[in-house]
Amino acid sequence: MASLSEIISRNVVDSLPVGLLIVDQRGNFVTANPAAAAILGFSQEELLGRGLGELFFTNDANYRFGQVLVDVIQKELVGLCREVPYHRPEGDERQLSIISSYLHGEAAQAGVVIILHDMTELARVKRRETEILMEVNKAQEDKIRSLSRLAASVAHQIRNPAAAIGGFAARLEKFLTAHDLDSAYPGIIIDEAKRLESLVATVGRFAALSRLHLAPTSLADILDRARRQAETRADALGRTVLWQETAPEAELVVDPDLLAAALTELFQNALEYADRDRVTIRVSGSLAPEHVHLQVADDGPGIAAADRPHIFDPFYSSRPEGAGMGLALAQEILIEHKGSIALAPGADRGARFDLVIPLFPRQPAGTAAASPLS
Numbered sequence: 488m489a490s491l492s493e494i495i496s497r498n499v500v501d502s503l504p505v506g507l508l509i510v511d512q513r514g515n516f517v518t519a520n521p522a523a524a525a526i527l528g529f530s531q532e533e534l535l536g537r538g539l540g541e542l543f544f545t546n547d548a549n550y551r552f553g554q555v556l557v558d559v560i561q562k563e564l565v566g567l568c569r570e571v572p573y574h575r576p577e578g579d580e581r582q583l584s585i586i587s588s589y590l591h592g593e594a595a596q597a598g599v600v601i602i603l604h605d606m607t608e609l610a611r612v613k614r615r616e617t618e619i620l621m622e623v624n625k626a627q628e629d630k631i632r633s634l635s636r637l638a639a640s641v642a643h644q645i646r647n648p649a650a651a652i653g654g655f656a657a658r659l660e661k662f663l664t665a666h667d668l669d670s671a672y673p674g675i676i677i678d679e680a681k682r683l684e685s686l687v688a689t690v691g692r693f694a695a696l697s698r699l700h701l702a703p704t705s706l707a708d709i710l711d712r713a714r715r716q717a718e719t720r721a722d723a724l725g726r727t728v729l730w731q732e733t734a735p736e737a738e739l740v741v742d743p744d745l746l747a748a749a750l751t752e753l754f755q756n757a758l759e760y761a762d763r764d765r766v767t768i769r770v771s772g773s774l775a776p777e778h779v780h781l782q783v784a785d786d787g788p789g790i791a792a793a794d795r796p797h798i799f800d801p802f803y804s805s806r807p808e809g810a811g812m813g814l815a816l817a818q819e820i821l822i823e824h825k826g827s828i829a830l831a832p833g834a835d836r837g838a839r840f841d842l843v844i845p846l847f848p849r850q851p852a853g854t855a856a857a858s859p860l861s
Contacts, residue, residue: 506603509590510556514539517598526583526605528575548574555585559599563589570606582610646687653680699742699823701848706737706779710770712747717754721766726758729767734781735774740847741824749820749828750783752813753840757785760838777846782831784839795830824848 500507506523510516519534527534534542543553551571559567565588573583584604653676660673714730721728739746757768772781790798797803801815821828824845831839 506601506605508534508601508603509598510539510560510601511598512560514557514560523601523603526581526603527573528577546574548572548580552583552585556587556599556601559587559589559601565589581605581607583607645683649680649683649687653677653684656680699745699848701740701742703738703740704743706734706739706844709739709741709743709747710734710750712743713750713754716747716751717758717768720755721758724758726761726764726766728754728758729765731767731769731771733771735772735779737774737779737846739779739844741844742820745820746824746844749817752817753783756813757783757787757838761785761787772842778826779844779846781842781844782839783842784831784837786837789836790830790838798830799828 500518500520503520503522506526507518507520508516508523509518515536515538516534517536519531521531524531524534529542539553539556543549543556552573555567555569555571558564567585567587569585569587571583571585573581575581582605584606586602586604588600590598590600656673656676660677663670663673710732718728754768758766767786769784770781771784772779774780794803799814799818801812818828821842821844825848826842826844828840828842831841
């Protein structure tokens with residue numbers, strides 16, 4: 488008659504929601520709970536007393552699965568974790584997570600304990616999420632390519648007329664002054680022509696993006712370039728920048744000019760939208776195995792809820808004098824580097840942008856400027 492402890496142990500093992508197997512030194516299964524049998528596609532009776540080779544090595548598709556168990560037994564490994572494909576007897580493929588460990592003890596008692604998780608559905612969801620993300624990124628890239636072509640056409644068509652309008656308005660103003668005629672209209676035309684020329688120049692920068700020029704550099708150097716350009720803009724606006732930086736040390740292979748230009752756009756955005764003359768810009772982040780994560784935040788008025796969905800759209804600006812191209816440029820530069828930029832959820836004050844920058848190139852999209860965008 489089984490003891491109380493044996494009954495409790497058996498019921499605990501049988502009720503586990505994960506698969507539990509115990510294999511002896513000869514490679515035979517001595518314990519298999521119902522969850523393990525269901526995951527592997529066998530009954531408990533079919534598993535118990537049979538060996539790894541008999542069950543799994545007859546199917547070449549399960550070689551990796553069986554080899555994990557053999558490695559644990561032969562090498563006496565402890566705490567081995569693997570994700571491997573597994574083909575059930577009826578033919579359907581599953582994705583399993585295996586946690587296995589060698590049990591040390593007397594020779595007759597030593598063996599392997601195996602915990603199985605069926606990760607098939609989770610793997611399917613992850614694959615679908617990856618596919619959706621790739622589709623979204625492809626749509627963004629296609630949109631930017633189309634806008635680049637449109638921008639090039641617009642810049643070409645408007646540049647000469649804008650220059651002509653400004654030139655003739657200046658001549659008209661001189662003519663009126665020479666004949667003692669007073670009118671504000673020529674000055675207004677000249678100012679608007681200058682604004683139009685500035686818009687054309689900005690659009691031209693967007694349209695001029697070509698191939699990336701990758702080079703080894705440091706994140707510190709890129710940030711330093713962007714800060715210097717932002718300081719120049721701050722002086723022009725009569726504002727002072729207080730920098731708070733806790734960015735990680737990181738070595739990158741990127742286009743240094745372009746990445747500095749993208750950060751400059753974020754810094755200048757903070758300066759131009761500030762509602763005070765002293766502006767705080769915070770740069771922080773963390774380092775991952777393949778990426779650096781940056782956060783760029785300011786203490787300005789923030790971004791209105793109605794504007795938030797559109798801030799990366801070319802030509803969208805909440806300022807009458809704005810061209811609405813800065814954040815679009817920054818986004819394209821990040822996309823070209825196979826990175827990303829997003830506006831973080833709203834706070835009480837200020838705006839925060841989250842950037843993901845790959846440390847090394849990975850199939851760059853093939854466009855981005857050959858010269859600095861400054």
